[in-house]
Amino acid sequence: MRRGRRTAPPGPNLVEAEIVAALTSSSLENRLDSIVGSGHVRAPRDFEARAADAIVEPHSVDQICELVRMCEVDRIPLAPVGAARSLAGIRRSPVALGISMARLARLIAHEPHDMTVVAEAGITVGELNAAIAGAGQRLPVDPCKPNLITLGSLIGAAHSGPLRLSEGTSRDLLIGIRFVGHGANLVHGGGRVVKNVAGYDLMKLMGGSFGTLGIVTEATFKVRPIPNDYSLAIVPFALASEAFAAAYILNDALPLSNLDILSPGLGRRFDSDHRFLLMIGFSGSPLEIDYQAERIRDLLRARGEILEGDAGLRSYELLRDTDFYPAALSAQIAVPPALLARALEACGNDIEYRAHAGSGVAQIMLADQQSPDDAVHIVARWRQAAHAARGTLRLLAAAPEIRSSLEFFDTPNEGALALMRRLKAAFDPVGIFNPGCFVGGI
Amino acid sequence: MSLIDRKLLDQLREILEPDGVVSRATELKVYECDGWTVEKSVPDVLLLPRTTAQLSAILAALHRSGIAFVPRGAGTGLSGGCLPLNAPAMICTSKMNRIVEIDLENRRVVAESGVVNLHVTNAVKSKGYFYAPDPSSQVACTIGGNIAENSGGPHTLKYGVTTNHVLALELVLPDGEIVELGGATDERCGYDLVGAVVGAEGTTGIVTRATLKLMREPENHRTLLAAFPDADTATHAVSMIIASGIVPAALEMMDQLIIRAVEEAFQVGLPLDAGAVLIIELEGLEAGLTAYADEVAKIVSAAGASSVRLARDEAERALLWKARKRALGAVGRLAPNYATQDGVVPRTCLPRILRVIADVSRRYDLRIGNVLHAGDGNLHPVVLYDERDPDQVRRAIDAGREILKACIEMGGSLTGEHGIGVEKIGEMALMFSPDDLRVMTELRHVFDPMERSNPGKVIPQPGACVEVAAPRRQVPI
Numbered sequence: 003m004r005r006g007r008r009t010a011p012p013g014p015n016l017v018e019a020e021i022v023a024a025l026t027s028s029s030l031e032n033r034l035d036s037i038v039g040s041g042h043v044r045a046p047r048d049f050e051a052r053a054a055d056a057i058v059e060p061h062s063v064d065q066i067c068e069l070v071r072m073c074e075v076d077r078i079p080l081a082p083v084g085a086a087r088s089l090a091g092i093r094r095s096p097v098a099l100g101i102s103m104a105r106l107a108r109l110i111a112h113e114p115h116d117m118t119v120v121a122e123a124g125i126t127v128g129e130l131n132a133a134i135a136g137a138g139q140r141l142p143v144d145p146c147k148p149n150l151i152t153l154g155s156l157i158g159a160a161h162s163g164p165l166r167l168s169e170g171t172s173r174d175l176l177i178g179i180r181f182v183g184h185g186a187n188l189v190h191g192g193g194r195v196v197k198n199v200a201g202y203d204l205m206k207l208m209g210g211s212f213g214t215l216g217i218v219t220e221a222t223f224k225v226r227p228i229p230n231d232y233s234l235a236i237v238p239f240a241l242a243s244e245a246f247a248a249a250y251i252l253n254d255a256l257p258l259s260n261l262d263i264l265s266p267g268l269g270r271r272f273d274s275d276h277r278f279l280l281m282i283g284f285s286g287s288p289l290e291i292d293y294q295a296e297r298i299r300d301l302l303r304a305r306g307e308i309l310e311g312d313a314g315l316r317s318y319e320l321l322r323d324t325d326f327y328p329a330a331l332s333a334q335i336a337v338p339p340a341l342l343a344r345a346l347e348a349c350g351n352d353i354e355y356r357a358h359a360g361s362g363v364a365q366i367m368l369a370d371q372q373s374p375d376d377a378v379h380i381v382a383r384w385r386q387a388a389h390a391a392r393g394t395l396r397l398l399a400a401a402p403e404i405r406s407s408l409e410f411f412d413t414p415n416e417g418a419l420a421l422m423r424r425l426k427a428a429f430d431p432v433g434i435f436n437p438g439c440f441v442g443g444i
Numbered sequence: 445m446s447l448i449d450r451k452l453l454d455q456l457r458e459i460l461e462p463d464g465v466v467s468r469a470t471e472l473k474v475y476e477c478d479g480w481t482v483e484k485s486v487p488d489v490l491l492l493p494r495t496t497a498q499l500s501a502i503l504a505a506l507h508r509s510g511i512a513f514v515p516r517g518a519g520t521g522l523s524g525g526c527l528p529l530n531a532p533a534m535i536c537t538s539k540m541n542r543i544v545e546i547d548l549e550n551r552r553v554v555a556e557s558g559v560v561n562l563h564v565t566n567a568v569k570s571k572g573y574f575y576a577p578d579p580s581s582q583v584a585c586t587i588g589g590n591i592a593e594n595s596g597g598p599h600t601l602k603y604g605v606t607t608n609h610v611l612a613l614e615l616v617l618p619d620g621e622i623v624e625l626g627g628a629t630d631e632r633c634g635y636d637l638v639g640a641v642v643g644a645e646g647t648t649g650i651v652t653r654a655t656l657k658l659m660r661e662p663e664n665h666r667t668l669l670a671a672f673p674d675a676d677t678a679t680h681a682v683s684m685i686i687a688s689g690i691v692p693a694a695l696e697m698m699d700q701l702i703i704r705a706v707e708e709a710f711q712v713g714l715p716l717d718a719g720a721v722l723i724i725e726l727e728g729l730e731a732g733l734t735a736y737a738d739e740v741a742k743i744v745s746a747a748g749a750s751s752v753r754l755a756r757d758e759a760e761r762a763l764l765w766k767a768r769k770r771a772l773g774a775v776g777r778l779a780p781n782y783a784t785q786d787g788v789v790p791r792t793c794l795p796r797i798l799r800v801i802a803d804v805s806r807r808y809d810l811r812i813g814n815v816l817h818a819g820d821g822n823l824h825p826v827v828l829y830d831e832r833d834p835d836q837v838r839r840a841i842d843a844g845r846e847i848l849k850a851c852i853e854m855g856g857s858l859t860g861e862h863g864i865g866v867e868k869i870g871e872m873a874l875m876f877s878p879d880d881l882r883v884m885t886e887l888r889h890v891f892d893p894m895e896r897s898n899p900g901k902v903i904p905q906p907g908a909c910v911e912v913a914a915p916r917r918q919v920p921i
Contacts, residue, residue: 115683116790116821117691138689160631171630173639174608187879195788197605197820197860199594199643200868200875201902202884206607206639210632227689257662257728286732293731336631338550362550362629394633414634417623421890422635428886441634 030076034058034099037068046086046100052402053089054081054100061105063180063188063219069101070217071186074432081213081436084124084152087327088159088212091399092410093439101217103154109133110220111194118177118194120222123154139225142169144322154218160210163322164260164283167253167360169226176205178222183215184430194222207425213436214444215429229285232259234314234321235298237306238269238277245278246343249359251301252282253339256294258360259283260318267354267369268324272317280306280359281321283314324356324365330401331377332367333384337393348387350380365398377404385412411441448488448532452509456491459501464539466490475516475534479581480524480867481831482783482841487514487534494539496614496622496652503650504620506533512896513618515646517558517589520581522784523865525593525645529900537588540652543567550628551658552611557588557651561595564656573658576603579861580769591651594643596861598694598768601819602727603659605861607642614653615641618897626655640887645863646898648891662693662727666737667755667764670744674719675699675814679794681722681747682818686791688743690736694725695819699798701778702771702813702826709774712767715751722749722818723768725761771815772826779811779828785844786862787851791821800850801825808843810836822860823851849874864902872904 034043034056042059050057060066073080080099081089103124110120114137121130128149131140144163145151151161157179162171169175178192181204191204208218239245245263253261260283264272269279284294295308309317326332337345339362346355349366357364372380377400388395389412397410414422419442426444429435437444457465466472467489476484493499506513513533516526528534537558545554548571553564561582564575578597579585585595591613596605603609612626626638641648672678678697685695698706699720707714714721722744726736741752755761775782789797798814801823805812811828825847829840848858848871858868858875872881885903888895 113790113792115686115792117686118790166630170604170608173630173636174604183883187883189880189883190876191880191884193788193855193857193875195790195821195856195860197596197600197788197817197822198857199605199861199863200858201864201872201880202887203594203607203639203643204883204887206636206642207887209636209639211635215635227691230689254660257660286729287735289735290729290732293729334631336627336629338547338552338628340549363631391628393628394631396631396633412633415624417621418625418634418637421623421625421637424890425635425637425887428890429883444634 033072037072038065042105046096049090050083050086050100051096053083053086053093053096055096055098057083057100057102059102059105063106063182066101066182066217066219067186067188069099070182070434073099073434074184074186077432077434079434079437082123082154082158082217084126084155085150087150088155088161089436091327092397094405097436103152106219107152112137114139116196117225118196118222119225120178120194120220121153122220123218124152127151127153127156134225135228138228140228141175141223142226143172143175146325147323153221157209157218157221158211158213162363164262164318164358166358166363167261168257168259172223173206173209175224176209176221177224179205179208179218180220181208181216181218184432188219189216192222196224212440214426214440216435229259230287231291231311232283232285232314232318233291233295233308233310234317235282235295235306235308236272236317237280237282237302238273238275239280240277242278242347243343245280246359248280248302250340252298253360255301256284256297259285261358261360262321263357263359264321264324265354268356271320283318321356326365326367327399329367329369329399330371331380331404332365332398333381333395334363334365334398335384335388335393335395336363337388337391338362341391341393345387345391345393348390349384362393371401372404374404374407378407381408410439413442448511452505452511453489455505456489456502459498459505460491460493464492464494466492475519478519478524478526479522480527480783480865481781482837483524483527483866485528487528488532489534491533491535492539493535496616499535499540499650499652500616500620500622502535503616503618507619507896510896512899514898515588515592515650517586517592518560518584520585521589521593521865522786522862523859523867525863525865525898525901527866529866531899535650537586537650537652544653548573548658551660553656553658554653555587555656556653557586557591559587561585561587561590568658572661574661575656576609576659577606580772587654587656588651591642591654592644592646593861593863596817596822598696598817600817600861601695602691602693607639609657610638610642610654611657612655613638613641613651615649615651617649618892618894641891643863644888645865645901647888647902649897664727664730664733665761666726666733667761668724668737668740669714669753669755669764670722670724670749671715671718671751672720672722672749675798676795677748678720678722679798679818681744681749682794683792684743684747685724685740686819688739690726690740692724692740692819693727694723695817696723696768697721697814697816697818698768698771699814701811702775702815705774705778705813706767706771709777710767710770712763714767718750723764775813775826775828780830780832781828783827783829783840783844784862785825785827785847786822786859787825787848787856788820788822788860789851789854789856791819793854793856794818794821794823797823797850797854801847804843804846808839810839810843812843817860820860821856845871866901869901869904
């Protein structure tokens with residue numbers, strides 16, 4: 003090793019029994035009560051139980067700072083939870099303390115003429131969009147079930163959906179952030195203007211960091227106008243390869259809103275004939291809609307059907323809400339777009355998937371329970387398929403019984419991983435922020 | 445500060461070809477500044493590697509001797525980002541200028557960091573693709589420089605800035621280690637270190653290679669030129685366009701001083717009596733464009749435009765863009781020197797900030813022209829001065845500061861696309877708290893614990909009173 007300071011100090015090994023003992027002790031409960039107010043420390047519900055042993059519901063940034071200060075002193079691991087689906091899917095064991103953001107869910111400012119919105123991290127994407135729709139605008143990110151996805155989760159778990167093809171992801175839209183970091187400091191990066199390169203880009207760091215660097219409390223996003231009209235063409239194919247070939251032709255020909263392929267098992271809601279479904283979303287003025295519909299019919303020789311208006315939007319919402327979290331085993335694969343069909347084929351013919359064909363990203367799953375050994379082999383096959391296509395794979399969820407033997411994230415190359423470890427050590431020197439479930443055991 | 449001794453110089457000569465090490469004072473003079481000409485400082489040695497391996501070997505050698513360095517692309521930056529400050533070695537990537545791979549199927553290009561921005565688009569244009577960030581200096585500026593500054597351009601309103609278009613990077617850390625960051629898609633594996641390096645102004649090491657996204661050319665364009673009696677009316681029209689739900693690909697503004705300079709230089713037919721013009725570019729499907737262009741024309745007319753002209757053909761469109769992108773060059777005819785600022789305000793504050801700038805211009809007795817990426821709220825006041833008059837230099841710097849302060853007071857930013865450099869480092873504390881700056885420093889130390897890569901940039905030194913009113917090292921003219 004050439005560099006003196008490259009290896010991060012190992013995180014503190016929190017002995018689980020100690021934590022449980024500490025948490026069940028009345029003194030801790032009293033302290034939590036005194037920080038967030040009695041009635042706001044509670045047992046986890048549903049999904050939350052897999053993410054955290056206890057849930058606290060702060061209602062101010064100051065209270066989050068207090069919680070972080072206490073947890074650093076007592077070395078209590080904590081993690082922010084929204085609906086807790088992302089962390090519940092991947093944590094091998096719960097953290098001691100889940101910070102629910104449910105009481106930090108205000109829309110702080112929407113400036114329609116500036117096309118920006120500022121909100122607390124606990125508001126869901128669905129609530130936010132309902133609040134700004136009246137001004138004809140939206141935050142154009144569309145994770146599965148947006149009423150369950152908080153802004154904190156959107157950023158931390160890097161959720162996205164079909165619209166990533168035309169609108170990008172939260173990475174492209176996030177322009178300002180506030181988070182509570184180590185030392186209980188409230189830190190901010192970026193700002194409220196759409197173009198801003200002052201200072202280091204802390205927004206990018208927090209994006210996809212799964213709560214391992216701090217607790218996001220507030221975010222500022224660019225928003226976009228809601229298109230006048232939207233239509234969705236649904237075109238069935240007997241073979242996946244045909245669906246992908248058609249998708250690539252369309253993606254080259256038109257600036258589509260979304261372009262997705264559902265495997266037969268997931269396409270059942272739209273088509274009873276067990277076929278691969280190509281779902282082509284397009285939007286714009288009535289003239290643009292007509293033109294694109296004609297081009298699509300032309301390029302696909304009038305196959306399939308085109309759903310207009312509300313019918314199109316309803317089917318799009320079903321597509322968006324295709325849920326991979328309840329599956330026994332699910333993952334997201336990301337490869338160069340032209341290699342996606344081949345990579346999915348290499349994952350095996352037993353999977354179901356939703357492929358964002360123009361973006362090279364797909365979610366894949368096995369609905370049925372697997373044995374731990376089988377699960378290891380399956381994930382190895384998926385990972386090999388992703389890597390053979392120069393891409394990456396991360397697990398979205400795995401049944402609790404098989405979790406301990408699985409690697410949820412790819413391991414970055416050695417040089418990048420060393421930097422990531424140093425970053426974690428710098429931002430979380432005590433090791434309390436959602437430890438142990440990110441890349442390389444971070 | 446460590447200095448470069450003969451032994452180290454010999455080592456560097458051994459690593460590079462003979463023409464890769466420049467140490468003669470007369471040749472180094474060219475590298476004394478970038479587009480921020482207020483401050484000047486000549487490096488002790490200029491190094492011109494041709495390969496990543498050479499660059500890595502240079503940095504390892506400098507590391508062993510504890511020598512700081514400053515990376516440089518084409519030197520077109522406007523904030524003094526590549527001004528050497530306590531950095532004896534300058535490393536220029538201009539000889540690392542190969543486009544390594546073009547992959548149209550996956551819409552990406554792998555380019556070395558010394559490749560000129562426009563050369564990327566030129567390499568794929570015939571197939572209907574382009575690289576979206578289009579800074580006005582795109583005929584000269586390099587991909588590496590764009591990555592350091594997170595450069596934008598007129599079309600960022602639709603496409604975003606450099607960080608939205610970089611998938612992967614090869615980075616040489618300040619100790620010479622080569623690391624690969626990012627991957628095949630926007631889905632990162634672990635922390636988004638690409639996002640941390642882009643816009644870090646060369647303080648995390650030197651980028652040698654980048655995988656860039658390509659965009660598909662839109663079916664067609666409509667480019668409108670709208671003239672207004674004054675800047676206030678023009679900025680009002682900008683708000684009206686945005687309020688209509690139409691998002692142009694570009695929405696640019698020039699005020700009277702700039703219009704006259706451009707017209708004198710290029711004779712593109714800009715209305716000389718106008719107080720301001722907007723260049724509004726719409727793009728997308730031909731099927732919708734005529735209707736959108738008609739609507740925009742109606743909106744700007746209702747907002748008070750005195751005339752609206754639609755570019756008839758590609759030649760006229762190109763002429764308008766030439767006028768816009770060379771506006772700063774044209775200003776060079778009006779005064780011996782000019783300093784281009786780069787503030788941002790919320791779009792709705794454009795009328796207010798332009799009034800502030802007019803007031804500053806009067807009070808400091810300096811001419812200030814305005815070029816704006818109006819759709820983004822990003823303004824470039826151009827302060828004219830004569831560097832032979834020390835009082836004018838001081839007034840130019842103070843005037844710029846006052847404008848930036850006003851931007852921040854309106855909820856804006858010190859920089860939209862030019863970077864902090866040395867120019868705005870004194871104002872960082874107006875935007876960020878000591879805690880913010882401490883965390884940013886911690887991030888920088890992840891890559892560069894000894895602060896040897898472009899020292900003295902982005903983050904002000906704690907407790908240091910940054911005073912740049914007098915150039916740090918005045919070079920005789």
